[in-house]
Amino acid sequence: MRELVFALEYAPGTNAVADILGANPETTIRSLSCHVSSDHLWRVDHVTGGDEALSDLTNTVADAEYYTDCLARRDCEADWETDILDRSDDALVLYSYWTRTPSCTSIPHLALDHFGDGLIFQTTWVGHRYEWRIIAPNDTTYHAFRNAIEAEIDDTTGVTFVRVGDAEETTPDDSSAALTGEQDAAVRAAVDHGYYETPREIETYELAERLGIPGSTLSYRLRRAEAKLAEAYVSERNPSAAPPSSNI
Incomplete structure (x- = not known):
C-alpha cells in the first residue's frame, strides 16, 4: 500500500x-x-x-x-x-x-x-x-x-x-506511543499559551479554565503526554533500550 x-x-x-x-x-x-x-x-x-x-x-x-x-x-x-x-x-x-x-x-x-x-x-x-x-x-x-x-x-x-x-514506512510498531486526542489537544494548547516558556506565561489552572476542563484533568493529560513523548524520544535514539509501553 x-x-x-x-x-x-x-x-x-x-x-x-x-x-x-x-x-x-x-x-x-x-x-x-x-x-x-x-x-x-x-x-x-x-x-x-x-x-x-x-x-x-x-x-x-x-x-x-x-x-x-x-x-x-x-x-x-x-x-x-x-x-x-x-x-x-x-x-x-x-x-x-x-x-x-x-x-x-x-x-x-x-x-x-x-x-x-x-x-x-x-x-x-x-x-x-x-x-x-x-x-x-x-x-x-x-x-x-x-x-x-x-x-x-x-x-x-x-x-x-x-x-x-509506502504506508508501511510510517506505520508505528507500537501505537501506544501516539498521543490520544485529549493529550494532543492539551499539549498543543499548552504550547500555544506559553505553558512551557521560561518563565511560564500561564498556570495550569488558568489553562484549564481556557479549555473548560478541571485542572486535575489537564495536569493528568499533560503528564501522560509528556511521558509518552519522552519514551518515544529515548526509543528513537536507542531502540534496543526502549522502555515498556503504557496503555493509559
Missing part, C-alpha cells in the same frame, strides 16, 4: 470551522471513519475541546449552507445532513452524510475518481490546518490527483503535500 499525506491551509475568514478551531487551539477534529461512493460521502468525526468551541462547531456544521468537505467555490446545491451521535463537556461525535452534485466535489470523491475503490482516509484538523492521509494501492500515482485538488480550491486555501511513499 502507498500513502499520500497533505494538508489544506485555510486563510482566516474563509472557512467557518477553521476559524473556530483557530480561535480554540485546544480543539481537534479527527475522523473515526470516512467512506465514499460515486454519489455519496459519509463519515464519523470525533471532536475534543472546550464546551463553548463544541457548541460553536455544532451550530456551524448543522447550518444548511455549510458542509465541511465541500470544495466548491459557489453554491453547489448539494444535499447533506450532520447529526450528533454523542456529546459530553469536552467531546463530540458527529455523523455526516452528503450527496454529490455535478458542480460540487470533495477530497474523497477526487481520490475515488483517480485511484478507484478500496481507499482508507484519515483526517486531523487543528486550527486552520486540515491534514489528510490517504492509503491506496501500490500502483497508485498521485500527480493527476494533486493537480485536481489545486484546481478545485480557491486562492484563499493553500495545499501542502507532506509525503508520498
Whole structure:
C-alpha cells in the first residue's frame, strides 16, 4: 500500500470551522471513519475541546449552507445532513452524510475518481490546518490527483503535500506511543499559551479554565503526554533500550 499525506491551509475568514478551531487551539477534529461512493460521502468525526468551541462547531456544521468537505467555490446545491451521535463537556461525535452534485466535489470523491475503490482516509484538523492521509494501492500515482485538488480550491486555501511513499514506512510498531486526542489537544494548547516558556506565561489552572476542563484533568493529560513523548524520544535514539509501553 502507498500513502499520500497533505494538508489544506485555510486563510482566516474563509472557512467557518477553521476559524473556530483557530480561535480554540485546544480543539481537534479527527475522523473515526470516512467512506465514499460515486454519489455519496459519509463519515464519523470525533471532536475534543472546550464546551463553548463544541457548541460553536455544532451550530456551524448543522447550518444548511455549510458542509465541511465541500470544495466548491459557489453554491453547489448539494444535499447533506450532520447529526450528533454523542456529546459530553469536552467531546463530540458527529455523523455526516452528503450527496454529490455535478458542480460540487470533495477530497474523497477526487481520490475515488483517480485511484478507484478500496481507499482508507484519515483526517486531523487543528486550527486552520486540515491534514489528510490517504492509503491506496501500490500502483497508485498521485500527480493527476494533486493537480485536481489545486484546481478545485480557491486562492484563499493553500495545499501542502507532506509525503508520498509506502504506508508501511510510517506505520508505528507500537501505537501506544501516539498521543490520544485529549493529550494532543492539551499539549498543543499548552504550547500555544506559553505553558512551557521560561518563565511560564500561564498556570495550569488558568489553562484549564481556557479549555473548560478541571485542572486535575489537564495536569493528568499533560503528564501522560509528556511521558509518552519522552519514551518515544529515548526509543528513537536507542531502540534496543526502549522502555515498556503504557496503555493509559
